[in-house]
Amino acid sequence: MGIRIAGTGMFVPERILNNADLEKMVDTSDEWIISRTGIKERRIADADMATSDLAYHAARRALDMAGTAPEELDLIIVATVTPDKMFPNTACLLQAKLGAGPCMSFDIEAACSGLLYAIDVAHALLKARPSYRRALVIGGEKLSAFTDWSDRNTCVLFGDGAGAVVLAQGDDIDGDFYLASKLSADGRYADILQVPAGGSALPTSATTVAERQHYIRMGGSKTFQMAVALMANTCSELLQQTGTTTEQVRWLIPHQANERILTAVATRLNMLDRVYVNIGRYGNTSAATIGIALDEVNRAGEIKRGDLLLLTAFGGGLTWATQLLRW
Ligand SMILES: CC(C)(COP(=O)(O)OP(=O)(O)OC[C@H]1O[C@@H](n2cnc3c(N)ncnc32)[C@H](O)[C@@H]1OP(=O)(O)O)[C@@H](O)C(=O)NCCC(=O)NCCS
Structure with a gap:
């Protein structure tokens, strides 16, 4: 199957x-x-x-x-x-x-x-x-x-x-789209991107509301540096592990966090001509960005059966993930 x-x-x-x-x-x-x-x-x-x-x-x-x-x-x-x-x-x-x-x-x-x-x-x-x-x-x-x-x-x-x-x-489907992946996390960096209150650690109270602790808090420049390094490194490792060259990959579809992050990752991978970028229109939609990008590329007819796609993401947790897919 x-x-x-x-x-x-x-x-x-x-x-x-x-x-x-x-x-x-x-x-x-x-x-x-x-x-x-x-x-x-x-x-x-x-x-x-x-x-x-x-x-x-x-x-x-x-x-x-x-x-x-x-x-x-x-x-x-x-x-x-x-x-x-x-x-x-x-x-x-x-x-x-x-x-x-x-x-x-x-x-x-x-x-x-x-x-x-x-x-x-x-x-x-x-x-x-x-x-x-x-x-x-x-x-x-x-x-x-x-x-x-x-x-x-x-x-x-x-x-x-x-x-x-x-x-x-x-039974009628030939092969498996999911070729390889690397998923990981490092909770030691949990504080750099979080919503502090509203959970069991800091339940909602008049004080948490007054202190605006139910909103996203972020250490921007630390997040930026780690995002570039982790996405670029895990992409390189996954390609090496699977014996795939970047030339064989049709699209790099990264999480849309910041255009400078995407450009830095694509430059390191030598994939500037095949990185999908739509952050200008939607901003960072967290878990939604890669699904939105994938649908846009697909409906534009820009992926053919058999094409390789490299998906990579990074976010609060810290968490990160990279996948090599065959369309
Ligand atoms: C947030 C981010 C755009 C800031 O860009 P940056 O080049 O790192 O800018 P800095 O953080 O060094 O801030 C520089 C200055 O701009 C100011 N600034 C921040 N936001 C601003 C805004 N919207 N408009 C104008 N100035 C702003 C800061 O206050 C700072 O001023 P200061 O030097 O007087 O303190 C960038 O760090 C980033 O994208 N980080 C990753 C965020 C991310 O991806 N988060 C989600 C991960 S999934």
Whole structure:
């Protein structure tokens, strides 16, 4: 039995927040944001739209492409740091919205590496359970709900969106899309990128709200340095381990955190001509960026069956992940 990606889908809300809008909110400028991050605009979900709603629209598109009905799903995994609620998990809420039947549904929280962690887990579950034929894997985030709109260090970076893939397993499928991966984490750096309050370590109180501790806090330059080194190094290691040259890879699809990070990683890998960059339009949508990029490349007809893709991500935890896929 083989496993392949049978469908991709993405969704971003209609509302655009551009750099001129941010100039009216904090002490920043279009020139600063573009030169330091490459971001021109990001999408912001309305108050009545939660992460499961963003995920729903991306999922519908991926399911339609795969020709899969929600009732056929055996597994749903949502990667997110911005779940609808502490519990139940967002995958269960999405399952109900899709009208899927009872099936294994859970969330994975590995920050911006979340979608790649979720693909790894979904692939392993399909292998372990041959009766599982269809899995829906989504990275979805409503980061605007956890962004401190008075903090210029972070608020210019983030946006909302979702990206989905449908994995299919069957006797009629030749080969396995998942060639190799490297996933890791180092919790010693947990503090450089976090939402401090709202969990069991620091439950919500009037003080935590007054101190704005429910919003994203980030040590920007440390994150920047580690992102470049870890993504570039794990990509090189994975290519070496699999005997693959960068020339054989059709696309490098990195997590969209900062255009300078993407350019630095692609330069080190000598893949500047094949790195997919869309951060200018969406900002950093955490677990959603790679799913969105994958769907855009796919729908643009820029990937052919058999092409190799190198996906790489880095995020809070710290977590990082790199995967080599065959389309
Ligand atoms: C956040 C980031 C864009 C900042 O760029 P930078 O070149 O590192 O800039 P610095 O942090 O050195 O800040 C330089 C100055 O710009 C200021 N600044 C920060 N945000 C600003 C903004 N939006 N507008 C204007 N000035 C800003 C800082 O206050 C600092 O001023 P100071 O020197 O007077 O203190 C960059 O560090 C980054 O992208 N880091 C990684 C973030 C990331 O990827 N996070 C998610 C990981 S998944």
